[in-house]
Amino acid sequence: MKVFGSSGTRGVANEEVTPAFALDVAKAVGSVREEDRVAVGRDTRRTGRMLANAVASGLAAAGADVERLGVLPTPALQAYAADEGVPAIMVTASHNPPEYNGLKLVGPDGVELSVDALEAVEEALLGESFEPVPWDETGADRAVEGARDRYVDALVEAVDASRIAEAGLTVALDPGHGAGALTSPDFYRELGCRVVTTNAQPDGHFPGREPEPVEANLADLGRLVRASDADVGIAHDGDADRAIFYDETGSFVPGGASFAALADAELSEGDVAVSAVNVSQRLVDICESRGAELELTPIGSTQIMTRIRQLHAEGHSVPVAGEGNGGVIFPAYRITRDGAYTGARFLELLADADAPASEVLAPYDGYANVRVNVGYGSDAEREALLAAAEEYAAAADADVTTIDGYRLDYGDAWALARPSGTEPVVRVYAEAHDEARARELADGFADALRAAL
Incomplete structure (x- = not known):
C-alpha cells in the first residue's frame, strides 16, 4: 500500500x-x-x-x-x-x-x-x-456528547475493579498531553487507585515530552514514581492506544518485558499469539513454555489485527497479541490496542501477585534492546538503504527472515532492519542478553546502511 x-x-x-x-x-x-x-x-x-x-x-x-x-x-x-x-x-x-x-x-x-x-x-x-x-x-x-464517559464506564466493567481496588495501588500516570489525559486519570481513580500525574494537560504542542512513550521521553514519569512512592508508572502515546510501564523503583520496563508478563498470564497449550517480526525473544520463550504457537506478521497494528481475524475465522484461540512498543491486544475484550485497558490488566497482575512490579517482571529480565533510525530524503535514498540491508543480510552469519525487512537471527541475539510505515526512516532493531552485544549489532547494521548514502 x-x-x-x-x-x-x-x-x-x-x-x-x-x-x-x-x-x-x-x-x-x-x-x-x-x-x-x-x-x-x-x-x-x-x-x-x-x-x-x-x-x-x-x-x-x-x-x-x-x-x-x-x-x-x-x-x-x-x-x-x-x-x-x-x-x-x-x-x-x-x-x-x-x-x-x-x-x-x-x-x-x-x-x-x-x-x-x-x-x-x-x-x-x-x-x-x-x-x-x-x-x-x-x-x-x-x-x-459523552463518548469519553461511555468508554471509561465500559473499561471499568471490563476489568476486575474490586480486585484492583483491594490492592490499594498508587498509579503514577503520564498521558503525555495526549487524548488519554481526558480519560485515563478518571479510569484508574474509578478502579480505586490513588493517581498522581505528570504531563496530564491536553496540549497539541506536547510541551512536557514528545508523544512517543520511550525511555528517553519519560524521565518525568520515573521521577514521579519515586517521589510519590507509586506502585507502578504508566505512560501513553498521543492517542492512548499504548501503555508503557515503570516499576516501583522508578525504573523503565521494556515493552517486550511487560508484553511477555501479560502474555504469560493469558496463554495456554494450543493457543496462538500474534506479534510482529521484531518480536522479543521473551515472547518466543513464553510461547514455547506454554505450548502455544507464535504467528509473526509485518510490523504494524493493521497487519496484526488482520491476522487475528484470519486466525479466528480458522477456529484458532488468540488470547493475546501485539508488539513490544506497548501496543498489546486482548482479542476477547476487543481487537484493538488500548493503553488504559492494558494498564489495568497489568494492575491485575500486581494485585494477584501481591508483590511489587519489579518482582512480577523479574522472570522476563535478561534482555537488552536497541533501536536506531536511519533517515532518508528521497525514494532513491530509501531504495539504496534497502539494497544495503539486503547485501548486509546476505553476508551475515545468521538465519534471515524477510517477512518485513531483514531479520537476522544469530542464536544468542537478533537484528532487524525495515522501513518505517509512518516516517521517512529505516528502523534498525537489535536484541541480545546484554546491551553491548545489542548495540554492536544495531550499530553495525545501521553503519552499513548509512554507508550507502
Whole structure:
C-alpha cells in the first residue's frame, strides 16, 4: 500500500497531510464503503480540528451523516464504532512528533480496516474515482456528547475493579498531553487507585515530552514514581492506544518485558499469539513454555489485527497479541490496542501477585534492546538503504527472515532492519542478553546502511 502504512496514514500536517488530502480520503471512504453514518474523532494535536473538519466535509459530500466525537483516545472511538455499529475515522498521528498528523480508518466492528479493505479505499483515492452526491443527498453533521464517559464506564466493567481496588495501588500516570489525559486519570481513580500525574494537560504542542512513550521521553514519569512512592508508572502515546510501564523503583520496563508478563498470564497449550517480526525473544520463550504457537506478521497494528481475524475465522484461540512498543491486544475484550485497558490488566497482575512490579517482571529480565533510525530524503535514498540491508543480510552469519525487512537471527541475539510505515526512516532493531552485544549489532547494521548514502 502506498498511502496506508503499518497503522493508517501519517505525515507532516499541512505539508503531506493537508485538508485537501483528508477531504479526498474521506470522499474515498464514503464512496467505497457507502456508509450512512460515520463517526469522526481526533487526538489533541494542534491540527486535529482542521483535519477533522475536512474529513467531515468529505464524508458529507459522499452522502454520509457525520457524528463528531471530539477529542478522545483512539480506543474510545473504536468502542463507540463497535457499540453503534458505525465505521469511524480517527484523526491522529499516534506516537509521531507534534508536527505530524494522520488518519486511521475503523470498521463498524470497531476494528481497524483490514489490509484488503484499506487497499480498496486506496485504489479509489489514488484513482480519484469518487463522485459527490446531489446537494439534497449530502450528509448531516452533529456533535455527540459523552463518548469519553461511555468508554471509561465500559473499561471499568471490563476489568476486575474490586480486585484492583483491594490492592490499594498508587498509579503514577503520564498521558503525555495526549487524548488519554481526558480519560485515563478518571479510569484508574474509578478502579480505586490513588493517581498522581505528570504531563496530564491536553496540549497539541506536547510541551512536557514528545508523544512517543520511550525511555528517553519519560524521565518525568520515573521521577514521579519515586517521589510519590507509586506502585507502578504508566505512560501513553498521543492517542492512548499504548501503555508503557515503570516499576516501583522508578525504573523503565521494556515493552517486550511487560508484553511477555501479560502474555504469560493469558496463554495456554494450543493457543496462538500474534506479534510482529521484531518480536522479543521473551515472547518466543513464553510461547514455547506454554505450548502455544507464535504467528509473526509485518510490523504494524493493521497487519496484526488482520491476522487475528484470519486466525479466528480458522477456529484458532488468540488470547493475546501485539508488539513490544506497548501496543498489546486482548482479542476477547476487543481487537484493538488500548493503553488504559492494558494498564489495568497489568494492575491485575500486581494485585494477584501481591508483590511489587519489579518482582512480577523479574522472570522476563535478561534482555537488552536497541533501536536506531536511519533517515532518508528521497525514494532513491530509501531504495539504496534497502539494497544495503539486503547485501548486509546476505553476508551475515545468521538465519534471515524477510517477512518485513531483514531479520537476522544469530542464536544468542537478533537484528532487524525495515522501513518505517509512518516516517521517512529505516528502523534498525537489535536484541541480545546484554546491551553491548545489542548495540554492536544495531550499530553495525545501521553503519552499513548509512554507508550507502
